Amino acid sequence: MTGEPVFVTGGTGYLGRALIETLLARGYPVHALVRRGSEARLPLGARVAVGDALDAESFAAAIPARASIVHLVGTPHPNPSKAAEFVRVDLGSIRATARAAASAKASHIVYVSVAHPAPVMRAYIAARVEGEALIVATGIAATILRPWYVLGPGHRWPIVLAPLYALLRIIPTTRGVCAAARTRDPGASDRVARPRRRQPAAERHTHRRSPRDEAREPLTRAAGGHKVLDRVGIGNL
Numbered sequence: 001m002t003g004e005p006v007f008v009t010g011g012t013g014y015l016g017r018a019l020i021e022t023l024l025a026r027g028y029p030v031h032a033l034v035r036r037g038s039e040a041r042l043p044l045g046a047r048v049a050v051g052d053a054l055d056a057e058s059f060a061a062a063i064p065a066r067a068s069i070v071h072l073v074g075t076p077h078p079n080p081s082k083a084a085e086f087v088r089v090d091l092g093s094i095r096a097t098a099r100a101a102a103s104a105k106a107s108h109i110v111y112v113s114v115a116h117p118a119p120v121m122r123a124y125i126a127a128r129v130e131g132e133a134l135i136v137a138t139g140i141a142a143t144i145l146r147p148w149y150v151l152g153p154g155h156r157w158p159i160v161l162a163p164l165y166a167l168l169r170i171i172p173t174t175r176g177v178c179a180a181a182r183t184r185d186p187g188a189s190d191r192v193a194r195p196r197r198r199q200p201a202a203e204r205h206t207h208r209r210s211p212r213d214e215a216r217e218p219l220t221r222a223a224g225g226h227k228v229l230d231r232v233g234i235g236n237l
Contacts, residue, residue, distance in 0.1 A: 003028035005064040007106070009053055009097055010072030012041040015112065015150060019070060020046050031067070033059050054092045056099035063104035070110040071097045075124075083123035090124070094131035102138050109135050115148040143227045 010016045011032035024045045032046045039048050051059030053073045073093035075085040113128040135142045
């Protein structure tokens with residue numbers, strides 16, 4: 001393998017597995033954090049790091065020096081009734097990852113946050129916004145992705161909300177917040193939700209890339225400062 005090392009948390013989820021497989025195919029050495037007993041769920045070829053995503057000390061030593069860290073830990077099937085879990089799992093895990101990243105002298109953090117403002121899931125958004133602040137506080141170069149939802153195997157229910165988003169787009173007070181999502185083909189979300197890149201100097205430009213592409217693109221180059229990619233809509237894996 002010739003690429004720089006990548007450390008993935010949440011590697012057994014639908015996003016993590018797809019990302020790890022892609023990174024391995026591109027020649028990156030991938031280290032993945034898993035709970036004991038879940039090692040077999042990782043894609044073949046990933047290097048196993050057994051630890052607790054909520055405890056930085058349990059996995060910080062397993063992060064290779066100057067590695068890029070992709071944080072994908074989160075509450076399964078989030079909904080408004082899981083506010084306490086958002087604080088315990090979503091916020092607790094990114095707090096641990098931020099600490100571990102600083103300890104390991106990681107070169108880059110990629111964080112899948114959430115679009116905000118959004119019409120629902122306020123507790124979830126609050127936890128993710130605080131997570132973004134924790135990353136910025138590390139001083140490590142970072143890329144923060146803000147999709148409303150990323151579709152994937154077993155996670156396609158938001159398709160039913162597409163008509164609602166279409167309606168909200170034509171209402172002046174919500175036009176800038178919501179984007180309709182029609183995901184009949186893999187590139188549909190790119191035509192619906194175009195990310196904005198915002199850097200400290202307020203530089204902006206437009207991309208047409210899927211959330212999966214955006215998550216892995218920063219791993220191929222050195223990153224300076226913090227990049228935020230807003231994808232207000234439903235992204236397709």
